[in-house]
Amino acid sequence: MQTPPHREAASASPLLEARGVTLAFGGVRALSDVGFAVQPGTITAVIGPNGAGKTSLFNTISGFYRPAQGSIVFKGQDITRVPAPRRAKMGLGRSFQNIALFRGMTVLDNIKLGRHAHLKTNVLDALLYVGRARREEALLRREVEERIIDFLEIDHIRHAPVSALSYGLQKRVEMARALAMQPEILMLDEPVAGMNREETEDMARFILDVRAEWGVTVLMVEHDMGMVMDLSDHVVVLNFGQVIASGTPAQVQANPEVARAYLGSGDVQSLRAKLRAAATGRAEAA
Ligand SMILES: Nc1ncnc2c1ncn2[C@@H]1O[C@H](COP(=O)(O)OP(=O)(O)OP(=O)(O)O)[C@@H](O)[C@H]1O
Secondary structure (H helix, E strand, O other), X not given: OOOOHHHHHHOOOOOEEEEEEEEEEOOXXXXXXXXXXXXXXXXXXXXXXXXXXXXXXXXXXXXXXXXXXXXXXXXXXXXXXXXXXXXXXXXXXXXXXXXXXOOOOEHHHHHHHHHHOOOOOOHHXXXXXXXXXXXXXXXXXXXXXXHHHHHOOOHHHOOOEHHHOOHHHHHHHXXXXXXXXXXXXXXXXXXXXXXXXXXXXXXXXXXXXXXXXXXXXXXXXXXXXXXXHHHXXXXXXXXXXXXXXXXXXXXXXXXXXXXXXXXXXXXXXXXXXXXXXXXXXXXXXX
């Protein structure tokens, strides 16, 4: 018997999985039995009202928090006990909700620092092939840095200190630094929070291009529901630390539980109308 095509798609190996993740801070249960999968090559978004557990989930995936129960699986490997820096080297790149750049340093130096975490040359290599390894590394580094600078259109500010940049540009530099690690999955924590419409449009374009041109899978946490619905292939909705819905943007928008979490009533028409209004606003601003 043949497997229907949609079944095949659903059973493709996920790049990343959260399985039954539970996390508590003292008496507060931030996450309860959270499970979802990120398929390679997709843009997946985690949304939910304030305090739903989005940041806790991100921190658990990137290794800053260890769950009380459950596991995180990346490329088929259980990484629940792998420390955060090693996860980054394995290909989990991330940006932060509150920009975590070195503000006194230039854009280029911040990007170089991101790249530094990816250095492959170990102590033995360095002892045996000092000259060649260094030269090759330097060449490759410069190539990656230039490609990122070009891609994110930040050439004009490469020597500017980060502190002198607008918020939108700082967010873009943070993305550049995360890309410098050449991640397989890029985790973006509220990539458009605090941005004006134009900056939001730019960032949305970069997120789509990261996937299209760099082949990077994207997992983001974002408050801007309209942007999420426009960009994502898959949306996971959290509320009070639990997954209340998961599916395509259209499926999530038609889910009364989601409308209840956001609007206090299960009226999916109102939810759709709200999203349409937001989309019209963005189109007018563009
Ligand atoms: N370090 C912490 N110590 C204690 N409680 C915490 C901590 N971090 C988060 N929490 C609690 O865990 C729950 C989930 O918070 P979390 O920040 O993950 O939600 P969120 O969806 O990211 O919220 P927001 O959209 O406001 O950023 C909340 O009740 C929050 O108060």
